[in-house]
Amino acid sequence: MKIFERLRPRSSPSKTARRKRATPSPPTYRAATSSRLRTKTFNENLTGVRADEVKTFTIEYPADFNAEGLAGKTIEYTATVSAVRRKEVPELDDEWVKSLGEDGVETVERLRERVRENLSRSAEHESEHRLRDEVLGRLVEQHRFEVPETIVSYQANQILQSMFRDMIARGLDPRREEINWEAMRDVVRERAGDDVRGSLLLERVAEAENIEVSDEEVEAEIQVMAEGSRQSVEQVRAALTKQGGERSIADRLRNRKALDFLVQNANVREEEWRDEAEEEDKAEAGRDVEREGGSAAASSSAEGPGDETPEGEEKR
Numbered sequence: 001m002k003i004f005e006r007l008r009p010r011s012s013p014s015k016t017a018r019r020k021r022a023t024p025s026p027p028t029y030r031a032a033t034s035s036r037l038r039t040k041t042f043n044e045n046l047t048g049v050r051a052d053e054v055k056t057f058t059i060e061y062p063a064d065f066n067a068e069g070l071a072g073k074t075i076e077y078t079a080t081v082s083a084v085r086r087k088e089v090p091e092l093d094d095e096w097v098k099s100l101g102e103d104g105v106e107t108v109e110r111l112r113e114r115v116r117e118n119l120s121r122s123a124e125h126e127s128e129h130r131l132r133d134e135v136l137g138r139l140v141e142q143h144r145f146e147v148p149e150t151i152v153s154y155q156a157n158q159i160l161q162s163m164f165r166d167m168i169a170r171g172l173d174p175r176r177e178e179i180n181w182e183a184m185r186d187v188v189r190e191r192a193g194d195d196v197r198g199s200l201l202l203e204r205v206a207e208a209e210n211i212e213v214s215d216e217e218v219e220a221e222i223q224v225m226a227e228g229s230r231q232s233v234e235q236v237r238a239a240l241t242k243q244g245g246e247r248s249i250a251d252r253l254r255n256r257k258a259l260d261f262l263v264q265n266a267n268v269r270e271e272e273w274r275d276e277a278e279e280e281d282k283a284e285a286g287r288d289v290e291r292e293g294g295s296a297a298a299s300s301s302a303e304g305p306g307d308e309t310p311e312g313e314e315k316r
């Protein structure tokens with residue numbers, strides 16, 4: 001069930017604030033009560049509401065909540081329900097598949113094959129990414145050393161800029177979100193330090209193993225960057241000139257090849273991948289069943305045998 005609601009804090013701005021600027025209209029959000037993007041308490045408070053209903057509820061956010069502006073706070077919301085919609089799932093048939101306009105996909109069976117291929121490719125990519133992160137993480141753990149503060153600060157700024165761009169890409173305004181960027185800088189400093197250590201260690205591995213990068217590999221990487229950013233090769237090359245030129249690409253490729261070498265020589269044990277969120281949902285469902293079972297057993301014991309007479313029989 002999808003719910004369209006307006007959310008606003010209960011507290012109103014002061015008279016001085018109202019004189020300085022007009023009060024903006026409450027924002028309108030589209031929410032699905034089954035979505036994991038919102039907290040469980042949030043979804044529970046919106047379940048069962050009706051159109052035009054106004055509901056006020058309070059949410060206590062834990063100290064480790066992923067949105068820093070909400071972490072550790074208690075927020076009271078007032079939701080005005082604009083409409084309640086039910087998701088209508090179309091019938092899965094060949095006609096619907098054709099309406100998708102996917103090249104080479106005109107039947108349900110072919111669609112299933114395409115989805116299976118995409119999921120398999122995505123799982124392989126995710127597995128490889130995790131393996132590379134794990135190998136590099138172990139390398140950094142085993143070789144702790146001090147790194148120049150200026151380099152760490154530069155890397156921390158790079159991480160923050162990446163977060164800034166990601167928020168903009170998702171339609172968020174980083175300047176309006178309740179984020180203390182100075183405090184966030186302190187949070188990412190440890191990660192920045194490990195990033196610098198990892199880069200320096202990979203450089204040493206590349207030197208020890210005589211790993212080199214050819215001009216052809218650099219050109220191929222520039223071509224990939226151009227295709228990914230939908231820019232011409234000349235535009236990408238001009239941008240790179242301002243950021244250290246092709247040398248920076250060669251260094252990055254060299255480190256990548258050094259990490260490839262470490263992964264290929266790592267002792268890897270393959271295990272079945274599990275969705276942590278799905279496993280937690282199953283565990284919670286199991287606990288609910290146990291609680292319900294315990295309540296039923298307690299109720300049965302309290303009633304005792306012979307308290308009820310089956311229909312059509314007399315008590316003796």
